[in-house]
Amino acid sequence: MKGFKKVLAMLLAVSMVAAMVMGCSSSSGDAEEEKTEESTEAEAPAEEEESGSDEVLKGGGSNIIYVITPSVSNPAFKAEADTATAKAKELGYEVKAASHDDDPTKQTELFDSAIADKAAAIICDNAGADATVEAVKKARDAGIPTFLIDREINAEGVAISQIVANNYQGAKAIAEKFVEAMGEKGKYVELLGKESDTNAGVRSSAFHEVVDQYPDMEMVAQQTANWEKTEAYDKMEAMLQANPDIEGVMCGNDTMLEGVCAALQAAGKKLPVIGVDGSDEAAALIKSGDATGTALQQFAVIAETAVVQADKYLKEGSTGADEKQLIDCIAITSENVDKLSGFVFTE
Amino acid sequence: MKKRAIALGLTLALSASTLFTGCGIVKVVKIGEEGKYTGNVEFNAGDDVAAIWEDSALPEMNETAVDLTEFLTQSNGDLTALAKDYGKYSMGDSGELSYVVKGTGTVEEVNTESQAGFMTVKLDGYTGSEAVKIQIGPVYKGSSIRDCLSFIKFGDYKNQEEWAAVSQSINKVVAEDVVAPVKPESLQGKTVSFVGAFTVSSGSTDVLITPVVLEAK
Known part of the structure; x- marks a missing residue:
C-alpha cells in the first residue's frame, strides 16, 4: 500500500513536469516537421524559434x-x-x-x-x-x-x-478642398465608416482637424453608414429632411459618397461632397460636378x-x-481627376 | 521520512507547473510601469515637439535652408527640378516633396480674410511668376516642417494619428512662438526675413511656406 502510494506520487510528479516541458517544445517541434518537400525557396529549416523579432521567417514550406x-x-x-x-x-x-x-x-x-x-x-x-x-x-x-x-x-x-x-494625410488634404468649396462657412453633415475599422476613426479625426479650425463651419449631423452605398443614400435622405439647409457633406469613403450624391440628385441638389478612396465611380461624379473630390489611396x-x-x-x-x-494619398479634384483610373494616378 | 520527501517533491512540482504556465517566468509589474517592459510609453506629441524644437529642429532647418531666390531662379518654373539637391520626399523617392528655404522680401499683402491666413511676399532680387506666401494662420495647412526634419520618422510612432499629432504640435509652436510675436497684421509693406518649409502642391506653383523663423526689419 505504501509502495503503491509512492509510485503514484512519483508518477504524478513526473507527469506534471513532463506536461510543463511538453507545452513549451511542441510548437517548435511542429515547425521543424513542417519544413518538407514542395518548398521552392526556404531550404534551411529555421534554426531555433523564439529568438525575437530579428529572426528571419522562412515561410511555412509551401508555395x-x-x-x-x-x-x-x-x-x-x-x-x-x-x-x-x-x-x-x-x-x-x-x-x-x-x-x-x-x-x-x-x-x-x-x-x-x-x-x-x-x-x-x-x-x-x-x-x-x-x-x-x-x-x-x-x-x-x-x-x-x-x-x-x-x-x-x-x-x-x-x-x-x-x-x-496615409489615410490621415489624404483625408486632411481633401478636407482642405472641402472647406475651400464651402467658402469656409456653412452647415454640413458627416457620414462615418464602419466603427470597427480603424480607418473610419482616422479619416474622421483628420477631417475634423482641418474643418474644426474654421469657426463658421457647423456640423449639424454625424452618422455612420458603415461604408455602404444604400445605407448612405437612406441616411442622407433622412438628414436632408431634418436639415434642408445643409450646404456640404463629408463621407468617410467613396461608396458612401456615391449614395450621398444619388440622394442629393434625387432631391435636386448639388453640394460640395468629399469622399476617400479614389474609385472610378467617385472620379465620374467629380467630372460631372456632383462631387468635389476624393483622396486616392494608392x-x-x-x-x-x-x-x-x-x-x-x-x-x-x-x-x-x-x-x-x-x-501617401493624392487629393483628387476636378483639376487632376483625368489622371485617375482604376486606383492608379498617372502623372 | 520518505513520505515527507515525496510530499515535498509533489508540492514543488505542483507549484512549478502553476508558476510556469505559458512557459514564461512570471514577473510582477507595478501598475503604471508597464511601459518599461512593453516599450509602449504613453505618447504626448506636445512634449515630444517641445523637446526637439530648440535643440534639433531649428538648428537643422537653419543649416539646411536654401536661398529661395536662388532656388526659384534655378528651378525655372519646375519646383521638382531640384528635388535631388535640396528636396525631401515623404516616401523615400516619391510622395510629397518638401524643401527648407530662407529669404528676404517685402510684404505685398496680408490676407486675414481666410482662416488659413497668409502674407504674399515679393522676394528681393526675384521677378518670376511664382507666388511666395508665408502662412500666418490661425489655420496652418499641411505638415511641411515635420516632413522636412531628418531625425523623426513615421516608424517611430505608434500609428498615423500620433504621427499627425506631431505635425499639429509643430504648427502650434509656429503659431505661438514664430508668427504671433511679429504681429503679422502690421507687416504690410515691411521687409521680412524668414526660414521655413514648403511642400510642392500638384497643379500649382504657389510656394506656401510654414515659417520657423520670421523677423520684421
Whole structure:
C-alpha cells in the first residue's frame, strides 16, 4: 500500500513536469516537421524559434501566398486583392485570396487556414488594429511572414512590413478642398465608416482637424453608414429632411459618397461632397460636378509593393525597408481627376 | 521520512507547473510601469515637439535652408527640378516633396480674410511668376516642417494619428512662438526675413511656406 502510494506520487510528479516541458517544445517541434518537400525557396529549416523579432521567417514550406482583404464588393479592396494576386502569380506563387468581411473571427480562421496550408507568406488588409495582432503572431510562430497592407496594427515587430495608406494625410488634404468649396462657412453633415475599422476613426479625426479650425463651419449631423452605398443614400435622405439647409457633406469613403450624391440628385441638389478612396465611380461624379473630390489611396501601388517585398524577404531574408511604411494619398479634384483610373494616378 | 520527501517533491512540482504556465517566468509589474517592459510609453506629441524644437529642429532647418531666390531662379518654373539637391520626399523617392528655404522680401499683402491666413511676399532680387506666401494662420495647412526634419520618422510612432499629432504640435509652436510675436497684421509693406518649409502642391506653383523663423526689419 505504501509502495503503491509512492509510485503514484512519483508518477504524478513526473507527469506534471513532463506536461510543463511538453507545452513549451511542441510548437517548435511542429515547425521543424513542417519544413518538407514542395518548398521552392526556404531550404534551411529555421534554426531555433523564439529568438525575437530579428529572426528571419522562412515561410511555412509551401508555395502558396494568402491574400486576405475586406469585402471585395468595395471596388477599392477588389483592386487591392486583384493586384496582389496578379503580382504574386507573376512571381511564381500559387495564390489563395479570401475576404474576412471585417470580421476578426473570420480573419483568424483565414490565418489558421494559411497556417494549415503551410503558406509561404500572408498579405493582409486587416480587420482591426488590436484584434489582428494575435493572428499575425500565430502565423509568425509557424514561420509564416505577414505583410500588412492599407491598414496598420497597434504592434511592431510582429508583421514584417506594414505598408500603410496615409489615410490621415489624404483625408486632411481633401478636407482642405472641402472647406475651400464651402467658402469656409456653412452647415454640413458627416457620414462615418464602419466603427470597427480603424480607418473610419482616422479619416474622421483628420477631417475634423482641418474643418474644426474654421469657426463658421457647423456640423449639424454625424452618422455612420458603415461604408455602404444604400445605407448612405437612406441616411442622407433622412438628414436632408431634418436639415434642408445643409450646404456640404463629408463621407468617410467613396461608396458612401456615391449614395450621398444619388440622394442629393434625387432631391435636386448639388453640394460640395468629399469622399476617400479614389474609385472610378467617385472620379465620374467629380467630372460631372456632383462631387468635389476624393483622396486616392494608392491601393494598387500598396498591394504590389507588399508582394514584391514578400518575395524579396522570402528569397533574401530582408525586405530592405522599414517595417512601417507610409504611402501617401493624392487629393483628387476636378483639376487632376483625368489622371485617375482604376486606383492608379498617372502623372 | 520518505513520505515527507515525496510530499515535498509533489508540492514543488505542483507549484512549478502553476508558476510556469505559458512557459514564461512570471514577473510582477507595478501598475503604471508597464511601459518599461512593453516599450509602449504613453505618447504626448506636445512634449515630444517641445523637446526637439530648440535643440534639433531649428538648428537643422537653419543649416539646411536654401536661398529661395536662388532656388526659384534655378528651378525655372519646375519646383521638382531640384528635388535631388535640396528636396525631401515623404516616401523615400516619391510622395510629397518638401524643401527648407530662407529669404528676404517685402510684404505685398496680408490676407486675414481666410482662416488659413497668409502674407504674399515679393522676394528681393526675384521677378518670376511664382507666388511666395508665408502662412500666418490661425489655420496652418499641411505638415511641411515635420516632413522636412531628418531625425523623426513615421516608424517611430505608434500609428498615423500620433504621427499627425506631431505635425499639429509643430504648427502650434509656429503659431505661438514664430508668427504671433511679429504681429503679422502690421507687416504690410515691411521687409521680412524668414526660414521655413514648403511642400510642392500638384497643379500649382504657389510656394506656401510654414515659417520657423520670421523677423520684421
